[in-house]
Amino acid sequence: MHEASLVQGLLSLVLETVRDHNEAHPDDQVERITDIVCDMGLLSCVEPQTLSGCMELLAEGTPAEGARLTLRTSPLPCTCSRCGAAFELTRRHFACPVCGGDELNFSGGHGLTLQSISVASSPMQAGEEEHARTH
Numbered sequence: 001m002h003e004a005s006l007v008q009g010l011l012s013l014v015l016e017t018v019r020d021h022n023e024a025h026p027d028d029q030v031e032r033i034t035d036i037v038c039d040m041g042l043l044s045c046v047e048p049q050t051l052s053g054c055m056e057l058l059a060e061g062t063p064a065e066g067a068r069l070t071l072r073t074s075p076l077p078c079t080c081s082r083c084g085a086a087f088e089l090t091r092r093h094f095a096c097p098v099c100g101g102d103e104l105n106f107s108g109g110h111g112l113t114l115q116s117i118s119v120a121s122s123p124m125q126a127g128e129e130e131h132a133r134t135h
C-alpha cells in the first residue's frame with residue numbers, strides 16, 4: 001500500500017530523530033512524540049485520512065504512539081512552457097494563470113516531507129493513558 005510505505009518512511013525518520021536526540025542529551029530524554037507536522041506534495045495522491053490511519057497503526061508501541069499528524073499541502077513551483085511565466089500551484093489545477101496554457105514544467109511534488117515534531121519529555125499521566133485507550 002502506497003500510504004503505508006510513505007508513513008513507514010516518515011515514522012522511521014521521526015523515531016531516528018528522537019533516538020539521536022536521546023543519545024546526544026542524556027539529561028533531556030524524550031519519552032514520547034505528541035505532534036508530527038509534514039508537508040504533502042501536491043501530486044502525492046494520498047488521502048490524509050488514510051495517512052493518519054496508517055500512522056496510528058504503525059506508531060503503536062513506539063514513542064510516536066498517539067501523536068497527532070498534521071498534513072499540509074506544499075505548493076508546487078511551475079513554469080509555463082508557452083509563455084514562460086513562473087508560479088506556484090496550490091491545487092491540482094494544471095493551467096497557467098497568465099496565458100491559460102496547460103503545458104507546464106515542474107519537478108517534484110511527490111511524497112511526504114517531515115517539517116517538525118513536538119515531543120513530551122515526561123511520561124504519560126495515568127489519566128491521559130485511560131483517555132487514549134478509550135479512543
Ligand SMILES: [Zn+2]
Pocket residue numbers: 080081082083084085096097098099100101
Ligand atoms: Zn503561460
